Amino acid sequence: MTPVPPTRRGACPAFLSPMETGDGLILRLVPADGTLATAQVRGLAAAAIAFGSGLMEVTARGSLQVRGLRRETVAPLQEATWALGITPRLGLAIDVSPLSGLDPREIADGRPLADAIRAGAAALADRLGPKVSVVIDGGGAIRLDGRKADVRLVAMRPGSDVLWSVAIGGGAAVLLPEAEAAARTVAALAGLAALGRAARATDLPGGAASPRLAATARSPIGLLPLADGSLACGIGLPFGAADAATFTALADAVDAAGARDLRPAPERGLIATGLDAAGARAFAEAAERLGCLVRADDPRAFIAACPGAPACASAHFPSRQLAPAVAQALGPLLDGSVTVHLSACSKGCAHPAPATLAFVGMDARVALVHEGAASQAAGPLRPADTLAADLAALAEGAIRVRRPGETGREALRRMAVADLWASKGHLKAMIET
Ligand code: SF4
Incomplete structure (x- = not known):
């Protein structure tokens, strides 16, 4: 069979608008607070079997995907997600580290800045294209510099105060305090909205023709100390995918290890948080038995x-x-x-x-x-x-x-x-x- 041309650029599966692929529709889900309780993971896995093909993925941007839906099973999966108490991120994609607020290495917690941008851009959401995104890198253990972004904000501490480096469309960055960084981002998004839904920030004055990205992915695999004294343990899904049974078994392993939650993470990862040393070891061993990546040097x-x-x-x-x-x-x-x-x-x-x-x-x-x-x-x-x-x-x-x-x-x-x-x-x- 001759392959069909890929879906047009700009198309992207989302929670409310799943995308058609060769094996049915894909629904993409990003929990608004970045976390999933183990009961929610089990519930999503059951829904993936009931309404999709049972194949689940975590993308390079750290979004969860359920594959193999049919037109008539999209609404039941969306309803199941809400019923599980998962609030999906809707509208403008604003990415922060999954460990924001917990990472002792971060220069700043990116979530308040994300909230300010989301509030400022709320009225623009319908006029922005589905791939428009803002990346906020607080400078912690999980860097987001390999992600494409229309606006990229990176925390810096050039003196005693935190400033945010703001780069629009890959153009030259300026250093601003948080409130001004939020305002500049919202102004750039308003400029994009005025150009129409096909516009990206590279179309704005000062945007680079082809923004440079970090070519080397940095996976969140391994142990990370958290600010509350507990540990996070990051694992990788093999090539970003696993069946629903594996997700259910991972949720069981999170519970058995005494972890607090499981978080989808960049570079096709999952992070269990709130572990002690023995729990972290037990979780990593269970994940390895399930075929997941537990060493950062895994090919x-x-x-x-x-x-x-x-x-x-x-x-x-x-x-x-x-x-x-x-x-x-x-x-x-x-x-x-x-x-x-x-x-x-x-x-x-x-x-x-x-x-x-x-x-x-x-x-x-x-x-x-x-x-x-x-x-x-x-x-x-x-x-x-x-x-x-x-x-x-x-x-x-x-x-x-x-x-x-x-x-x-x-x-x-x-x-x-x-x-x-x-x-x-x-x-x-x-x-x-
Ligand atoms: S999943 Fe692979 S083959 Fe399909 S559109 Fe994306 S890059 Fe192309």
Whole structure:
């Protein structure tokens, strides 16, 4: 079957407007306060089975997704969510760290600023496009610098007072006190609203043509001390997805470990908070038994993969099915310097930011973007069915040429990986000659 073109740019699944994909509709959910009680996790998992396919995801931005809905099951899932006492975030997307207010390393708690912006922009919400977003980075353990944002605010302490660096559309940042940072953000959003729902902040005066993002994802996996003396334990979902039974088992593990709640987190993670040391250990062990990532150096942490075929009708190859083999093939190169994106079409849903290696489905084959985003894919193309073998050959070649002290990313650059991908014939043979 020929893949259908990806949904237009600007389309995005949301709680009130699920998006059609190859395996039905996706409903995206961000709890307004960022937390889920374990009963709510179990309830959502049951609803995902009753009304969807049972597959659940946490995205790179830390949103929860339920896949495989039908038109007639959307409303029951929304009603089940409300009945569980979960208040979904509606309207303008304003992202803060899931540990805001609990993180002793943060320079400022971003939530009051988020509330001020939300209140100031309330009247604009209907005139802003669905992908318009504000990112507030309080400077804590979980940084949000890999996320696309129309307005990015980062806490700074240049002297005794906290100031916020405000960058609109990736343009030059200015340092402002909190109230002025909120006002400037609302003014930028008003400017966007005046331009129409297709506008993004890069369209505003001073916006950069292509804002730079951090190319290296920083996962929240591991233990983090909290300001109240307890611990948070972050885990990763393998390639951002798990079935409902795994979510139910994770909720049981949270309860058994004595944690307070479970929080969806950036980079396809979940964070249990309010643990003591023994509880944190027990939760991590249970998560590992369930196939989750519990070490930040797990090769899977450096690979983003969209659902791909057969889940998505736009897919040109089975990206998520191939992801474990790709993790194994590239494992020796994934030293923290390399990020890999398997994107079954050029929409790049799983990782909008640039990656070291983005493998992108096009014309039922796979293009490579070296040091760029999936949306930049233009070729060269290689067959999808030899992807894992080709990547194993690339990794072997890069390791062979890697000089002492050189990172995987530097070795890939020096071996001209894009030229190799463009070569015809067997990649392993090419690399060996
Ligand atoms: S990037 Fe993947 S999930 Fe997104 S539209 Fe393309 S094939 Fe589908």
